[in-house]
Amino acid sequence: MTFDLKGKDIQSNARAGVVTTDHGVIETPIFMPVGTVGTVKGVHQRELKEEINPDIILGNTYHLYLRPQIDVLEKAGGLHKFMNWDRNILTDSGGYQVYSLSANRKIKEEGVKFKSHIDGSYHTFTPENVMEIQRSIGADIIMAFDECTPYPCDYNYAKRSMHMTHRWLDRCIKHLDKIPFKYDYSQAFFPIVQGSTYKDLRKQSAEYIANAGAVGNAIGGLSVGEPAEEMYAMTEVVTDILPEDKPRYLMGVGTPINILENIALGVDMFDCVMPTRNARNGMLFTANGTINIKNLKWREDFSPIDEMGITFVDTEYSKAYLRHLFSVNELLAKQIATIHNLGFYMWLVREARKHILAGDFRTWKDKMVKQMDTRL
Incomplete structure (x- = not known):
């Protein structure tokens, strides 16, 4: 190695x-x-x-x-x-x-x-x-x-x-x-x-x-x-x-x-294990904060799970649909949320790498920490 x-x-x-x-x-x-x-x-x-x-x-x-x-x-x-x-x-x-x-x-x-x-x-x-x-x-x-x-x-x-x-x-x-x-x-x-x-x-x-x-x-x-x-x-x-x-x-x-x-x-x-374990409990990480997709507020939100997401599930499924899958205890709900969370983690470290190489990681990191430190 x-x-x-x-x-x-x-x-x-x-x-x-x-x-x-x-x-x-x-x-x-x-x-x-x-x-x-x-x-x-x-x-x-x-x-x-x-x-x-x-x-x-x-x-x-x-x-x-x-x-x-x-x-x-x-x-x-x-x-x-x-x-x-x-x-x-x-x-x-x-x-x-x-x-x-x-x-x-x-x-x-x-x-x-x-x-x-x-x-x-x-x-x-x-x-x-x-x-x-x-x-x-x-x-x-x-x-x-x-x-x-x-x-x-x-x-x-x-x-x-x-x-x-x-x-x-x-x-x-x-x-x-x-x-x-x-x-x-x-x-x-x-x-x-x-x-x-x-x-x-x-x-x-x-x-x-x-x-x-x-x-x-x-x-x-x-x-x-x-x-x-x-x-x-x-x-x-x-x-x-x-x-x-x-x-x-x-x-x-x-x-x-x-x-x-x-x-x-x-x-x-x-x-x-956090991205996968939290996904199975309906917690989604995003660049703008954490979503509890089980909350009632998402019941009629037909926007994509994460417009900025890098995986197919982020734009092919809506928040309302994913919430519905969790509410009926459908296995697909956990799979969708898991793919989203892992995709987000991979996006995060790869963005970090880009900003390290560009020389502005600290500025970007401080901005991201503030954005992510919230419940949506």
Whole structure:
């Protein structure tokens, strides 16, 4: 994997780059639609390519390990072939899912024993077997196994957890050197910065991760309930330390406003379930604010869903029609809203890139944040 910086904003730390892997080019800043179990929920791969058009999507190690299971993925030739996706894929190592299973897991130095949310069976993730699982899944970018701490988090716990994450990272790197690629392309490895919302811990972790010398780096443990201002403060601490010549991935973030503010701090890559999850609940993101399409006010609004939208659903369907579909619990409602929201997120990061290269990102970003910070 390579990363080339193509431009930087004059008034902020925003930057535009190009990540190149064996599955193609990723123009940054980029938003990665979440395809947890080998699908972006409710969207055909054809629609994903032709309408939303992301350079990369995300899959999840925990969920794919449980279903369809690794033997199926290996027999299929990896996740790309299994789901018929010939562009880039990144896999989260499962650290966040283990965090979310707080009542059903036990963390030790060796790894994490957890109870399946599907059938109650017990499993163990270690840095070593998570690397093996991700080799079998075959994503282009794979993540280190880490512990994601909750918010709020006691300082001493955050410190112990951070050091364990660092030790786990060393084990991941050592084990990766022993296991070859399973398919006819290479995989890039990203370690993850932790440290909760403590500046000194974030600084220490960022330095440790930077010294690991990986081809890209990630920031974890944010967007877990902390105020946005704390997220931005921690991101700034980390991006000031992580090397400029490597992509920076902020995991699990976030709202359109969160994404723009973090681009301004020097982040290149994002993922979040928000556009798809909110879509299924009737919440539509637009450049002029958020629409709750279930509200009565849209009952007789026959204007397009979003005249500025980049996907076919934005102009082929009206707000009134989409509201009607939600009111009768029609599956198509969730599909339309999902395609719209993902299309908007892709438009947003690609517009950001244009303005970074044009040199006026900060001015454009401030205008967009004001426009989007409203309920329509």
